[in-house]
Amino acid sequence: MSEQEGWHRVLKAFEDWIDYETSEFGPYTGYFSLENLRDLTSKERISWMQSMYDEIIPGRVEMCRKAGVAFEDFLPYMPDPSARDIVQSMIDLTQVLSDEMLSMSDTMHSMKEEYESSGLEEIVPYLTDLADSEENIRHHMSLFSEGFAKLRSMGLEMPDLE
Numbered sequence: 001m002s003e004q005e006g007w008h009r010v011l012k013a014f015e016d017w018i019d020y021e022t023s024e025f026g027p028y029t030g031y032f033s034l035e036n037l038r039d040l041t042s043k044e045r046i047s048w049m050q051s052m053y054d055e056i057i058p059g060r061v062e063m064c065r066k067a068g069v070a071f072e073d074f075l076p077y078m079p080d081p082s083a084r085d086i087v088q089s090m091i092d093l094t095q096v097l098s099d100e101m102l103s104m105s106d107t108m109h110s111m112k113e114e115y116e117s118s119g120l121e122e123i124v125p126y127l128t129d130l131a132d133s134e135e136n137i138r139h140h141m142s143l144f145s146e147g148f149a150k151l152r153s154m155g156l157e158m159p160d161l162e
Helices: 003-032 034-038 040-075 081-118 120-152
Strands: none
Touching: 003 034, 003 040, 003 120, 034 120, 040 081, 081 120
16 A cells, blocks of 8 residues: 555545434434434334444444544554654544444443333433533544644645545
């Protein structure tokens, strides 16, 4: 793999991840609100929770991990220790994000169990936890922009994806 191919893999992994966030995960976050959940039937609420746990969150974790692997494969092409440190910090960031997403999955599972045994009003603390986790995830995701900006400021040219 060349440096150019490495950049393409990294940028493509991020493009795929952003697409997943927008098209797959994003629409499901509207139900992190009790008011929006009230608009669903009980069966739809359970289906939403199960889908988040079985498919949507695991897909999100997979996209994050793919970005981390692309960075790991790309790390040897960094020209100096400073650039390697930045890329390593971005690899570490994917692990932090994966862990946070998996925690969100655990919360979703617990929320579903609580909902099935106690009802809608009892899941408010879980919804709060999900919203807080999502805010934390979004903050951490924004740090990638800083990493890319630092690499650019070091003179590393990122190709355009075509």
